Amino acid sequence: MYITYPIKKLFRNKKYYKTKREEDYREGYRYSFLKKDCEKCNFREECAGKKAKKKVLSVGLNTAEFYSMSQEQKDDTFKEKYHKRASIESKNAEQKRFHDLDGAKGYGLRSVSTQAKLTALAVNLKTILRIVVKKTTDFKKKIGGYCKRNILLFIS
Known part of the structure; x- marks a missing residue:
């Protein structure tokens, strides 16, 4: 089940991340959503999980390219x-x-x-x-x- 967010209203900060391990190298952005908005949301358990207080969304730098490649493969x-x-x-x-x-x-x-x-x-x-x-x-x-x-x- 995909849930769409009005992202500009909900997320509090956008941080760049980069892993240090060579075998699992990743980089991208992490979006942290507001706790108060996640607590009120009807989809909190499906989206963030039962124990999580807020949703953290990680988006890799190459996500757009991977999506376009997956569409070409169809x-x-x-x-x-x-x-x-x-x-x-x-x-x-x-x-x-x-x-x-x-x-x-x-x-x-x-x-x-x-x-x-x-x-x-x-x-x-x-x-x-x-x-x-x-x-x-x-x-x-x-x-x-x-x-x-x-x-x-x-x-x-």
Whole structure:
């Protein structure tokens, strides 16, 4: 449930805050509302909580950008692009996790480029092999116990 406030009338002060921890770095503004207005309000328990005497609202500096990004993500063109990207990301994750693409084996741009191309080649060969094996097993099921040698000759 969203509650709207006539903010300019209710909040007492606006303070800038910044966390000092690096792993959870945040900055923005905290709006403190007046105790007397919160005590009179009908939505106090839903808004501030049962034990709280006043509402403190924290708004990050990037809130507007995050909101605009969330609205863009609801668009159909974004969903189509994301669907294409999701299929590519799985291959990138496979290259990184199982084929040591997370760290370069050599020095220089040429060495890293060669490593990336060879890794992509290995992943593509695995995909091709998976498709060929699936086709041979499907074909074998259709003809019912046909000789493996003849199947491989038929496919190649």
